Amino acid sequence: MGIDRRAFLKIAGLSTMLGLGGKAALDVFAPGEVEASTKGVPLTAGKRWAMGIDVRLLDDKVISEATAACHRHHNVPDLASAKEEIKWIWEEDYEHSFPGHQHEYVGDDIKHAKFLLLCNHCSNPPCCRVCPTKATWQRPDGIVMMDPHRCIGCRFCMAACPFGARSFNWGDPRRVTRIPELIAKNPGFPFNKDYPTRSKGVVEKCTFCVDLLEKGEQPLCVTAANKIKKGSFTFGDLSDAESSIRVLLRKRYSLRRKSELGTNPNVFYLI
Amino acid sequence: MLDTVLKGKQGYWGWLIFLLAIMGAGLGCYLYQFQEGLRVTGMSRDVSWGFYIAQFTYLVGVAASGVMVVLPYYLHDYKAFGRITILGEFLAIAAVTMCILFIFVDLGNPVRIMNVLMYPTPNSILFWDMIVLNGYLLLNLFIGWNVLSAERKGIHYQSWVKVLIYISIPWAFSIHTVTAFLYAGLPGRHYWLTAILAARFLASAFCSGPALLLLLCLIVRKVTKFDPGKEQIRTLGGIITYAMLLNVFFFILELFTAFYSQIPGHMHTFEFLFSGLEGHGRLAPWMWTAGGFAFVAVLLLVIPATRRKEDTLAIACAAVIISTWIDKGMGLVIGGFTPNPFERVTEYWPTTPEIIITLGVWATGFFILTVLYKMAVSVKEEVGA
Numbered sequence: 001m002g003i004d005r006r007a008f009l010k011i012a013g014l015s016t017m018l019g020l021g022g023k024a025a026l027d028v029f030a031p032g033e034v035e036a037s038t039k040g041v042p043l044t045a046g047k048r049w050a051m052g053i054d055v056r057l058l059d060d061k062v063i064s065e066a067t068a069a070c071h072r073h074h075n076v077p078d079l080a081s082a083k084e085e086i087k088w089i090w091e092e093d094y095e096h097s098f099p100g101h102q103h104e105y106v107g108d109d110i111k112h113a114k115f116l117l118l119c120n121h122c123s124n125p126p127c128c129r130v131c132p133t134k135a136t137w138q139r140p141d142g143i144v145m146m147d148p149h150r151c152i153g154c155r156f157c158m159a160a161c162p163f164g165a166r167s168f169n170w171g172d173p174r175r176v177t178r179i180p181e182l183i184a185k186n187p188g189f190p191f192n193k194d195y196p197t198r199s200k201g202v203v204e205k206c207t208f209c210v211d212l213l214e215k216g217e218q219p220l221c222v223t224a225a226n227k228i229k230k231g232s233f234t235f236g237d238l239s240d241a242e243s244s245i246r247v248l249l250r251k252r253y254s255l256r257r258k259s260e261l262g263t264n265p266n267v268f269y270l271i
Numbered sequence: 272m273l274d275t276v277l278k279g280k281q282g283y284w285g286w287l288i289f290l291l292a293i294m295g296a297g298l299g300c301y302l303y304q305f306q307e308g309l310r311v312t313g314m315s316r317d318v319s320w321g322f323y324i325a326q327f328t329y330l331v332g333v334a335a336s337g338v339m340v341v342l343p344y345y346l347h348d349y350k351a352f353g354r355i356t357i358l359g360e361f362l363a364i365a366a367v368t369m370c371i372l373f374i375f376v377d378l379g380n381p382v383r384i385m386n387v388l389m390y391p392t393p394n395s396i397l398f399w400d401m402i403v404l405n406g407y408l409l410l411n412l413f414i415g416w417n418v419l420s421a422e423r424k425g426i427h428y429q430s431w432v433k434v435l436i437y438i439s440i441p442w443a444f445s446i447h448t449v450t451a452f453l454y455a456g457l458p459g460r461h462y463w464l465t466a467i468l469a470a471r472f473l474a475s476a477f478c479s480g481p482a483l484l485l486l487l488c489l490i491v492r493k494v495t496k497f498d499p500g501k502e503q504i505r506t507l508g509g510i511i512t513y514a515m516l517l518n519v520f521f522f523i524l525e526l527f528t529a530f531y532s533q534i535p536g537h538m539h540t541f542e543f544l545f546s547g548l549e550g551h552g553r554l555a556p557w558m559w560t561a562g563g564f565a566f567v568a569v570l571l572l573v574i575p576a577t578r579r580k581e582d583t584l585a586i587a588c589a590a591v592i593i594s595t596w597i598d599k600g601m602g603l604v605i606g607g608f609t610p611n612p613f614e615r616v617t618e619y620w621p622t623t624p625e626i627i628i629t630l631g632v633w634a635t636g637f638f639i640l641t642v643l644y645k646m647a648v649s650v651k652e653e654v655g656a
Contacts, residue, residue: 024324082617083315092613099614100535126458132397133386153309153379154384155399158319162459164612170309200308201379239611258612261458 024056044141044213048238049121050266051208051222052248057232058114062225063091065267066116066233070206072191076196077176080185086167088206097269098257105236110271118221119144119165119206120257120265127157136203142238143208148197161191162202162258163265172200229245238266272420275649276642282494283645290638297631300624301376309379312625317617318608320377322625325600326632327373329479330366331450332472334407336480337363338443339510345436351502354651355488358499360364360415361643363443367408369515369636376628396452402570405444410439415643423650440648447472454607462540462607471521472599478514478593481507482588489585491644497651508584512572515591519565522598552617554605555578561597563592 009083014206070076070092079085095102097115121144128138135150174197176182176189184188190197195211198204209219217223222233236245245268254268314321340359343349375381392398414435421428451469458464465471485507487606488499529537542548544558571577571587579582610616621629 013338079411083317084310096613096615099612130395130457132395132401133383133390135391150383150386151380152383152389153381154374154377154397155319155379155431156395156453158316158458159454159608160457162457162612164317167316169308170312170314170379171308203379258459263458 019055030157033205036178044143044210046239047141048123049142049208049213050238050245050268051118052234052245052254052268052270053116054234054252054270055113055115055234056118056270057095057229058225058254059229060114062228063116065116065228066221066225067091069220073195073209073220075173075192075195076204077173077182077189079171079173079176080182082171086169086173088167088204089116091115092117098255107114114145115269116221117165117257118165118267119208120163120263120267121206121208123194123264123266124262125158126162126263130156130160132156132214139210143210143213145207145245146205147209148196148198148202148204151202155203157203163259166203168203169198169200169206173198197224272416272423272650275646279645283625283641287468287638287641290634290641293634294631294638297628297634298417300627301631304376305381306308308649309377310621313620315621317611317615318605318619320604320608322601322621322629323373323377325604326629327370327377327474328450328603329596329600330369330373331404331447332476332595333483334363334366334370334404334481334534335443335473335476336484337411338440339477339481339514340484341436342440343506343618346440351500351506351508355484355499355503357415357419357647358487358491358644359484360411360418362480362487362640363411364408364415364643365636365640366415366480367404367411367446368639369528369632370404371408372632372635373629376632384510388529395594396449396456399477400446400449400453403449407439407442407446408432410435410442412447414439415647419647419650422654425654426627439630441600444473447476454603459612460607461536462603465525467521467524471525474514474518475595476514476523478518478591479599481514482591485511485588486585486592487644488642489581490601491563491648495648495652497648502580504584505579508572508578511588511591512578516571518595521570539610539614543609544602544606548610549616551609551618551639553618554601555621557597561594561602564594568573582632601647 010152067089071087072076072173074088076086092115094106094113094115096112097117102111120256121142125136125138125144128136128144131137132154133152134152135147135152137147138144153168155168158168174189176186192224209217212219218235222235225233234248236243238245240246248270252270254270256265256268259265279488284595312321312323337359340352340356344356375384378384387398387401408552414432417432418428421432432507438595451472454463455468463560485504487508488504492498526541527539539548543551544554545562547555548551568590571590577587605619606616608619
């Protein structure tokens, strides 16, 4: 187990009071912990994370629980405006999830099937290619990350993403604590005091819950969905041939959104 | 040479004050935008670039077109253009300044703009755009200033300036090529993903920029004692004609590829732009207007009698400017985002603050242009007298 920021600050603060400083203090209070947490950054090195979503198991409850779990953990506000909407994971129908695939003879089960869309964490991400400040980049474990503290808000990544996975803070998201009609829609914002809210003028998106992966947990949408329908979401390591996701992809037929564009999405839809 | 800028007639000062007033209104609206964020604009999750980036794209073309007077003079020794190269270079300075300002007002986090320099990212086309635009601005400032001050002193400019001039010629092509690459390399944006985009950009730049320059020449002749010259205007007319024909030709090539191949993704944007898609057709009247003006422009330019007559040539130039401004600005940027990645249509329309900020940037550009042209014309009048 590593040492999180909160624990680090606690120890650092306490030790400063005691007149100890820097790493020496940590060696006293938590020997070996610093080495353990810095050596492993990112703590999921060597993995290639991917997600499988079983469309047959998606229903309204799974979709709403998975979405709510994500948006509450990451403090994604409801801004009550389609124009300014921020979303990390959202419901979409077949026709608009896979434009061009629809034909008039497709069965109702597929035609009316509900999909959950999110950042595909592409292996060849065009968003990272275009960013002029490296505010969005790909980690060695394949996760496409976003640093809202470096982002200049040029929105080049939004133009480059063929999946509409990126949202922009057109205004200050924290205004949901000030404007009455927005307060009513976002009671208790920020929902999660341990996760930062964003400021105006930056892009944000799904992170595959890196903070949880590092603790050895699964992304929130996966946990929430599987609580309701076991097996609706599968999350795992593509580099391990025996991982749950690899086994699933061998067994079942899967689709990826716009695979012809060569971005190599890592979210698979099992039909 | 700055002394010449401080001496002017009433009309000159009146015009500058008028521009300052618009700049002030633009600044006021910008402060409002700075406070509230880009939500005061019409842009959205789906159409995430709008009026600002449209003006930026158009003006990079105007800036690049300065090369259309520089190249014939320096590479082909076409002496007549020696009289107006300075006007082309100064127009480029004003246009590049506007480009940089339009990028700036479009940023969500303008205070972080230096991140582009602090974390240089060569794989981003925006990084290269920053380099070529600023480089082009500096080149034109150095060249324009040195050539003009040498002319005032009655001497030949120094030989190192010539090196910069030769560099500036391919550089002009590069600024618009790189700007096209901002769009042309994005997977999934069918309207932009075309190998001919940079060529289209250059063609529309080389008609719209010289068209603006020609109108400016006519204004300069009217309000000052300096005459840019009949032959110069006539040659510019020829350049505009060829470039406009190429521009229209390239557009027809796009139409052919889309509608003969019948690939839906390639047709959608054209359908949206010219007839509306899923009930959204707010741009259609604008696009047909652009088409109408392009037709009028081509007609007036191709017929020798109307091209050679200065007043009909001026009308043709205005038609070129309107047509290319709509097509390359609004049509290109909004069309590229429509339909969105889910093949849904979200309409975009600039808001009042967005339009006032835009006018403020244009006014800033014209302020710079006026001051620079005043300097150039004063020197020309002085030398001529």
